[in-house]
Amino acid sequence: MQDIINKAFETLKKGGLILYPTDTVWGIGCDASNSHAVEKIYKLKQRAESKALICLVANDVMLKTYIKNVPEVAYSYFNNNEKPTTIIYNNPQHLASNLIANDNTLAIRIPNHDFCLQLLNKFNGAIVSTSANISGEPTPNSFKEISSDILKGVDYVVNLPDKKTATKPSSIIKLHDDGSVQIIRK
Template sequence: MSTKFFREEVEAAVDALLMQQVLLYPTDTVWGLGCDAELPRAVEQVYKLKQRPAEKACIVLVADEQMFARYAEVVPPNLPELLATQMRPTTYVVPGSRHLAPNLLAPDGTIGLRVVLTDEFCQKVVRRLGHGLVSTSANLSGEPTPAIFSEVNPVLVRQADYVARWRQDDETRSLPSRVVRVLPDGSLEVLRD
């Protein structure tokens, strides 16, 4: 794929997000639905599209440690070391901050945050947006998670405001992220490996 096509897709995705629209896109793990993590109305649209109960929290992709700190009430003191030694995408469950759309938080006030380290498309979109990017698997609630674009339910393809064309033909399969809860003492509890 050309550099020009890549840049156009990043710009189109960011434009949709700035217009408070729902994006269907390839994440650093699986295909996802997303929106600006600071806009409650956009978050509501994601839940509506997925037919997902509002009490089931989504995760938020962030560009770096500074953006992580914007959305976390508690930042693991060893976050730089954790990221440096991370073998695969990892979502950290932490108390969420007031900068997030309130309807993104789990009932206990936590949020899952993931620093995008390896996926250039997601990195560029999040950096250009300047806010966290909601990421929830692009499936109707209860359906299997789509690892590749051809597995995304056609209903979601039709209903998303913008469908990224980037990596639609890529058949590379990735697993969902590892999920860990950050405990008060800074240690980690594995929720999904």
């Protein structure tokens, strides 16, 4: 697996796009701080830039690089939630401006997936993770359902088995500054 991680790492460092398994669905990823790479994802997915993307980070320490004030309630989601949960945070920093939503928020998840965690730690930074489909089309449930347009549009396809990937997207919640939690997607 180290060779695969190295190839994915090199692709990300060069501003390329990767297709990779996550703890939820197969994702298209790039360096979350590279606005040109983020733009390539929007173009490949044929997605409006007004529709925000999700990022992955390896742990709460890495999260604090991008979110200055992590609400205390977020830690209970990291430690106690069995279902993959993406959290929308206010006031992200040090990331590509075209990745941040118009309301100055960003959705971030800490994955429970060996490959993702190893890649994130080697990359030492946030990686975009958006479902491997054209915008508006169904999310593929397995690698074999990923369209040829997506496969041709990325710079590196991670060659790992499907079975370690869940078949549905994460839950999404938004944490407000007052400590309240809003469920966006169950």
